[in-house]
Amino acid sequence: MQGNGEDQANDDAARAADFASPFDRAEWFDLLEAYGFAGKGRVDARGSSAAATALLPLRREKGGHLAGLTNWYSFAIRPLFSGTEGRPAALADLFRRLRAEAARLSLHPVLEGEHDRIAAALRAAGWWVQATPAGDRHWLDLGEMDHAAWWASRPGALRSTVQRKAKKGIVDIQLLTEFDPGSWAAYEQIYAASWKPEEGHPALLRAFAEMEGARGTLRMGIARIDHVPVAAQFWTVEGGTAFIHKLAHVEDSLKASPGTLLSAALFRHVIEVDGVRRVDFGTGNDAYKRDWMNRHDPLWHIEAFNPSRVAAWGPALKAFARSLLRKDK
Incomplete structure (x- = not known):
């Protein structure tokens, strides 16, 4: 089950059903592995039925523990499939x-709606x-809304702020659809001067941006x-969805609302030019x-614990005890 460079576990056929x-x-999982996020080793787990195959990239932790191959930039982890029947x-x-x-086995973050089928499959497998x-x-x-309706x-x-600040003409907006080293250097300069905590892994983020730039x-x-x-701001678009990965602004520029104006410009572009029907703001409950946005879901x-392994009993007992305590509150 160990992944390797020749055996790219998540090929283009292994896509999720919804978007x-x-x-x-x-390429994303390869990046995580290359930049040290595969723990004690990557595992590309596979399963099959008569009409479908399932794929789940994982990393090894200590003590027989596997976890989803993610890091803090990941919006979600989920099984990938080829074939539509028998998933x-x-x-x-x-x-x-x-x-x-x-x-x-630990998986996080898992999308609302995905967690039920993953849990059902785990239970069916005896976990x-x-x-x-x-x-x-x-x-x-967006449903049937165009940009104006949205x-x-x-x-x-919000609408008043964008109208008033744009009228003043203080802020100049530049939108890019290709990776540009100078613009990325400007992003890193802004991020360093912003309210944000220190960037978790700037080299990986840049490599991801370069990869997305090459893909268009x-x-x-x-x-x-x-x-x-x-x-x-750094966004990507794919399969009718825009993903908002990173945004930052310099604190002493707030009166001119450059971040708000930039968001408004990017929303207009991805809706009117790219034709997306969804925009995903990633993880976090920032007000x-x-x-x-018009939708809010839990992650x-x-x-999951393997009852045939004695090493799983203690962690399982603690996990279920914590769950009972939460329910009692």
Whole structure:
């Protein structure tokens, strides 16, 4: 089950049923592995049924513990499939095979709606399963709305701010659809001067941006005041969805609202030019996200324990005890 360079576990055929994501692609998992996020080794778990195959990239932790191959940039982890019929059986087969080498399995963040089928497949394969809400996801579902209808649905205070600040003409907006080293340097300069904590792994993030630029999916914005970069955002577009990965602004530029104007420009571009129907703001429950989005879901943390492994009994007991305590509160 060990992945390797020749055997790219998540090929282009192994896509999720609902919408594509950069976090479903082989290149993303290869990046995580290359930059040291595969723990004690990468495991590309596989299962199959008569009509489908299932795939789940994992990393080894200590003590027979496997976890989803993710890091803090990941919006979600989920099984990937080829074939449309028999997916539950293929996923159960994957988890059944994993019992031969793991005492414990952890998956996070898992999307609302995904967690039920993952938990069901784990139970069908004989695992003890604990699924708990852990985090938040804000996203935009445009439905039949065009940009004008969506914008009209946003809070009046937001629309007023964009109108007033844009009229003043203080902020210049630049949108890019290709990776540009100078613009990325401006982003890093802005991030370093922003309220954000230190970037977790800037080299990986840049490599990801370069990769998306080569694919034609990168959307980046820089806002300048008097030719000085003061706000930047890094988005990608894929399969009808725009993903907002990073945003930052310089604190002393707030009166001009460069970040808000930049967001408005990028939303207009991805809706009107790229034709997306969804925008995903990633993980986190920041209050400002509600101004732009119309959907809010919990994210889930799944812990599964292999009852045939004595090493799993203690952690399982603790996990289920914590769950009972939460219910009593």
